[in-house]
Amino acid sequence: MREVLYYAPTELTEATAILADHRDKAAVLAGGTDLLPKLNYYEVKPHALLYIGRLGLSSIHNGSSALTIGATTTTADLATHHLVQQYAPALAQAARLSGSVAIQNAATIGGNIANASPAADLVVALLALDASVRLLSHSGQRDVHLADFFLGPHLTILQPDELITQIHVPLSPGKTEFLKLGRRKGQTLAVVSVAVRLQLDGDLCHDARIVLGSMAPTPLRCRTAEHLLRGQKITTDLIHQAATQAIAESSPITDQRATAWYRKKAGEALVQRALLQALDKKEVRP
Amino acid sequence: MKQQVLTFILNGEEVAVLVTPTETLLDVLRERLQITGPKRGCDDGECGACTVLLDGEPVRSCLTLALTVEGRTVTTVEGLMVKGELDRLQKAFYERGAFQCGFCTPGMLMVAKSLLAKNPNPSRDEIRSYMAGNLCRCGSYEEIIEAIQAVAAGEY
Ligand SMILES: Cc1cc2nc3c(=O)[nH]c(=O)nc-3n(C[C@H](O)[C@H](O)[C@H](O)COP(=O)(O)OP(=O)(O)OC[C@H]3O[C@@H](n4cnc5c(N)ncnc54)[C@H](O)[C@@H]3O)c2cc1C
Ligand code: FES
Ligand code: FES
Numbered sequence: 001m002r003e004v005l006y007y008a009p010t011e012l013t014e015a016t017a018i019l020a021d022h023r024d025k026a027a028v029l030a031g032g033t034d035l036l037p038k039l040n041y042y043e044v045k046p047h048a049l050l051y052i053g054r055l056g057l058s059s060i061h062n063g064s065s066a067l068t069i070g071a072t073t074t075t076a077d078l079a080t081h082h083l084v085q086q087y088a089p090a091l092a093q094a095a096r097l098s099g100s101v102a103i104q105n106a107a108t109i110g111g112n113i114a115n116a117s118p119a120a121d122l123v124v125a126l127l128a129l130d131a132s133v134r135l136l137s138h139s140g141q142r143d144v145h146l147a148d149f150f151l152g153p154h155l156t157i158l159q160p161d162e163l164i165t166q167i168h169v170p171l172s173p174g175k176t177e178f179l180k181l182g183r184r185k186g187q188t189l190a191v192v193s194v195a196v197r198l199q200l201d202g203d204l205c206h207d208a209r210i211v212l213g214s215m216a217p218t219p220l221r222c223r224t225a226e227h228l229l230r231g232q233k234i235t236t237d238l239i240h241q242a243a244t245q246a247i248a249e250s251s252p253i254t255d256q257r258a259t260a261w262y263r264k265k266a267g268e269a270l271v272q273r274a275l276l277q278a279l280d281k282k283e284v285r286p
Numbered sequence: 287m288k289q290q291v292l293t294f295i296l297n298g299e300e301v302a303v304l305v306t307p308t309e310t311l312l313d314v315l316r317e318r319l320q321i322t323g324p325k326r327g328c329d330d331g332e333c334g335a336c337t338v339l340l341d342g343e344p345v346r347s348c349l350t351l352a353l354t355v356e357g358r359t360v361t362t363v364e365g366l367m368v369k370g371e372l373d374r375l376q377k378a379f380y381e382r383g384a385f386q387c388g389f390c391t392p393g394m395l396m397v398a399k400s401l402l403a404k405n406p407n408p409s410r411d412e413i414r415s416y417m418a419g420n421l422c423r424c425g426s427y428e429e430i431i432e433a434i435q436a437v438a439a440g441e442y
Contacts (some may be wrong), residue, residue, distance in 0.1 A: 002287075003287055003288055004287065004306070004307045004308050005307065006290070006307035006351075006353050008353065008354070008356070029351060029354070031349075032349045032350060032351055032354075033331055033346070033349050036310065036330075036331070036348070036349040036350070036351065037329070037330035037331060037349070039308060039351075040310065040329045040330060040348065041329070041330070049307055049308075049351065051351070051353070051354050053354060076343075099419070100334075100418050100419025100420075101344055101397065101400070101416055101418075101419060102334065102337050102344040102345050102346050102397065102419050103331060103346070103419060105340075105343045105344060105345050106345050106346065106349060106350065185415075185418065186414075186415060186418020186419065187332075187418050187419040
């Protein structure tokens with residue numbers, strides 16, 4: 001059997017140097033909840049494992065215009081942290097509904113993003129909040145909007161020598177909601193999930209975000225549906241139109257969790273419900 | 287494959303064991319340390335039979351690379367007994383028949399232990415939601431919930 005090297009650096013410069021050495025032969029390991037099943041079943045055979053849990057990247061800070069969340073912050077921490085609950089309640093809700101206790105204690109936000117599943121719950125909420133990621137390599141760092149990060153199922157613009165170090169969540173105003181429909185209530189991947197954000201000016205909608213999970217090759221911002229709401233007075237009718245439009249923008253597949261037909265039917269109802277429920281939510285104020 | 291020394295606290299005692307980089311905590315517990323309480327149901331995180339406490343919090347030992355627990359504290363069902371005395375949860379599960387085959391029990395007990403440490407008086411819904419990641423093929427869910435409620439009510 002081939003030798004596999006294990007690294008658990010405590011310095012970021014060390015970590016990026018190791019990645020630069022091994023390029024695509026190294027696997028980054030955070031919580032392991034996506035990677036370990038693949039290792040256990042020999043679906044991936046890396047030459048080196050780079051464990052990033054000792055880099056001190058598990059923290060949540062409040063800046064003047066954004067929350068800064070370290071890449072190895074766990075889903076359990078996101079679900080319970082007061083800053084996330086206060087400024088990004090949709091993210092806290094997505095965290096609460098993802099996996100189960102033992103998964104949440106290991107799963108990280110950086111892993112949810114890098115794994116790039118169309119069903120990634122945290123990503124759906126983060127897209128509605130206009131989040132961006134900071135990518136670091138031995139040769140420099142760059143900030144990328146999450147909306148520009150995903151290319152397809154498990155495909156992203158992340159280079160083999162890059163690490164996600166931080167997630168920036170702008171303190172965006174508005175009322176938000178995250179809803180998820182699964183085959184069962186606990187520990188289930190989404191058949192369809194939705195995150196919405198409504199920025200209101202009296203009863204006028206100043207700006208809107210509608211994001212769908214498990215409805216396209218990547219988590220999907222429904223930009224035409226968002227546009228329908230912008231500058232308009234929010235009515236039940238308009239909400240129904242926006243939900244229909246959001247589904248028209250999606251391209252779900254049939255898989256072991258649901259048929260494409262069911263996803264569209266259920267998805268439309270879920271978008272309607274999310275928009276209606278968001279209206280009753282407390283407004284997040286930066 | 288080259289082996290490395292892994293040192294951690296297992297059920298209150300420091301252990302040092304030789305492991306390879308791709309072994310999981312579950313592999314090391316069962317195959318190198320003969321700690322066979324944690325069970326391998328799926329090896330991909332779905333079933334919960336391998337759940338152990340890592341620094342007091344439940345995690346899947348099948349999804350935890352062994353070397354990542356260096357210096358940390360692991361508790362398995364073998365560590366629940368104190369001075370030959372079964373834990374209250376173990377007594378309640380045993381007396382109330384909260385299992386048939388018992389395969390899921392070590393994982394169920396560890397998650398229940400963590401639940402009661404955080405929330406000594408959980409509601410039925412809180413128990414169901416906290417335990418949702420642990421599957422019981424024999425369908426003993428009702429008895430499991432009742433056993434946890436009985437412990438919370440001080441019956442054990
Ligand atoms: C039983 C079970 C239930 C689940 N339920 C859900 C659910 O309901 N919703 C959901 O969204 N997900 C779910 N998941 C998937 C998984 O838990 C999440 O996607 C999790 O957030 C992944 O994070 P991790 O730290 O465990 O990732 P890892 O497995 O450590 O890594 C995942 C991938 O990302 C890469 N990576 C990780 N961190 C970085 C980084 N900082 N920079 C660059 N690359 C990185 C790794 O190389 C790997 O390719 C579930 C998984 C299991 C096993
Ligand atoms: S063996 Fe670990 S969850 Fe099933
Ligand atoms: S008792 Fe058999 S799996 Fe739970």
